[in-house]
Amino acid sequence: MANPESSKGTVLEGISRIKEILFQIDQNYVEEVDSEELVNSAIEGMLKKLDPHTSYIPAKDLEMVSADLRGxxxxxxxxxxxxxxxxxxxxxxxxxxxxxxxxxxxxxxxxxxxxxxxxxxxxxxxxxxxxxxxxxxxxxxxxxxxxxxxxxxxxxxxxxxxQFSVDASYMVDDEIGYIKVSRFSATTYTEFIEALKDLKSKGLQKLILDLQDNPGGYMDKAISMADEFLSNNAMIVYTKGKEKRFNSEARAIKEGIFEKSPLIVLINEGSASASEIVSGAIQDNDRGLIVGRRSFGKGLVQMPIPLQDGSELRLTISKYYTPSGRSIQKPFGETPAEYQKEMLQRYEHGEYFVADSIQFADSLKYTTEKGRVVYGGGGIMPDYFVALDTAANSDYLNKLFYSNSLRQYTFSYHERNKKMLENMGKEDYISNFEVTDTMLSDLMKLAESNDVKFDSAQFEKSKKLIKIYTKAYIARNVWNNEGFYPIINQQNEIFKEALKLFDRAETLAKK
Incomplete structure (x- = not known):
């Protein structure tokens, strides 16, 4: 172990050196320089030697960065x-x-x-x-x-x-409820409980918790959410750091309102951090079924440290582990660029399409509470893998989004037909509204005006998806996400597969 006094001396010497260099640049460099920019660059260069998630946020950016998590x-x-x-x-x-x-x-x-x-x-x-x-x-x-x-x-x-982090909650049928959580902010747990109670009042017996593309957020909100599903002092997550004061463990301590009924959690490659705490706890305690694709793999805890000028350092202080002992953090790679490209490497390696393309070493093998095999080494591997469906994708569809043509058209359609849509009602719209060929023709013309050249073959390939997106975005303009998600989920392959798996989730719930 390093001598604390020696480490302290090294740090003080480093500070003195940096101050001296900044002073020499300011006084003697051939051109005028922005000292603030130099300092920020020096800090960023220093942090690149650490992990990819330790970060420095200048004072001017802090308000915007923090707003999402505050709620x-x-x-x-x-x-x-x-x-x-x-x-x-x-x-x-x-x-x-x-x-x-x-x-x-x-x-x-x-x-x-x-x-x-x-x-x-x-x-x-x-x-x-x-x-x-x-x-x-x-x-x-x-x-x-x-x-x-x-x-x-x-x-x-x-x-x-x-700002709401529970994007939508609705009954899929008479028994199955759905809750979409987009991030873990200061208000997430409160929003989640309100949504869960509302669904229970409507007959909820089985739940789909959608954490796809949820990048995480506050760890304590994830712990509180997991506690609603787990009982009997079950472990939820624990952390270990260099300093013992950063070691902790969280267990189920209260009587949750959905502890016994069938549960399916949806994850994908965009699910990270707090999302992985929840899905890891559910999986390791054999409480529910995890469906989708391997999650991102962020298992580091950052502590926000306010600095004197109003900026903030978010410093990694510990790693978190699932109840079985898995570290979810994926390898850092040799360089920050390699870490950032890891998701692309998964895609190119075929992981999004074939579960067997993912190879885990035996040293990363762990077992759940009831003996099921799970793996560490980077992210949560779902119990049931769902391949990414790209059959209906096309460059033309992508250009409709990138050019903003689809949003622009659906926005205009809503403006022209506001009374008709509102009189129709949400349930009637979801069940019966059809996107006509005339509407698609109008969308194509608008796209042409935005320099999106029509491609007949790609249009036919993506036509079904274009119709779903058009219908969903019109609904969002009228009924917000409560109208959007019941429609957009019709093309979500993970959601569609989950609906077929409640027999397996029910078996887990009864064990």
Missing amino acids: NYEGIGIEFNIFKDTLYVVAPLSGGPSESAGLQSGDKIISVNGENIAGIGLTNRQVHEYLRGEKGSEVEVSILRRNADAPMQYTIVRDKIP
Whole structure:
């Protein structure tokens, strides 16, 4: 073990050296330099020698980075999109300051506080910088509205805007319920419990918990969620660090509201961190069935350390382990670039398509509470593998998304048919609405205007998917995610397979 005094001396010498070099550059370098930029570069270079998830967040970026995990931010409260370099209000958020001020779906925001923002190459980041701000502060926006003769001026008082991490919850049939969780924020557990109680009131007997593409977040919220499924002091997760104070373990300590009934958890290559805590705990305790593809493999715990200038260091302090003793963290690779490319390597190796392409060493073999074999070494390997279905994908379909044509068309369709859609009702729409060939033709024409050249063969290959996406995005404009997910899940291969596997999940629940 390193001598603490010796380590302390090395650190102090290093600080002195860095200060001296910065001073010499500032005083004597041939050109003017941005000292702040130099310091940030030095910090980033230092952290690259550590793990891929230790990070430094400058003060100017911290608010935006933290907002997702806090579960709220301060701003004007709109869902927006940028079409042809113009900022459109997709919808003012219910109960938010923009709705109170009178903004409407379809409004074009052309200036903010007297500054033109149309046709300037606007980015999502710039939109946040223009519209977010301290609660109680005012922002003036100029709006172009359909059929209005001149721009309209609004003064909006910013407020706290809640962000939801439970994207959707609904009953698939009379027994099966579905909950989609997009991340683990400060409000996730509360949202999850509300959704679970609501589904139970509607007859919930079997649950699909969808953690696909959930990048994680707060570890304690994942632990609380897992506790709702586990009983009898079952281990959920434990951590180990260099310093003993960072060692911990979490167990099921309360009577959960869904401890005995059949459970299926959906994961894929985008499920990471807190998502892996939940799925690992469910798998290792033989509580439910994990369905999908191998998860990302992030098993490191970061501690946020505020710095004096308002910036923040997120420092890895420990690794977490599933109840069977598996470290979920995948290998770092030789370089940061190699680590980042690991997902592409999985794809090229065929892992997304064939379960047998994944080879685990015997040294990574572990057993669950009841003796099932599971593997460590990087991510959670599902109990039931579902191959990625790319049969209906095409470059043409991708271009409809990248050009924003599909969102632009569905947004316009909703605006033109708002009363008809609202009168139709969500359930009727989901069951009976059909995307017609005339609608597809209109979408193709719009795409052409966005420089997406029509490709007949690729269109036919993707036609079914294009119809599903079109129907789903129209529904999102009317009923938000509660309308979107019941439709979009019709093309989700992992969800569709899960519906066939409740006999296996039921067997696990009874053991």
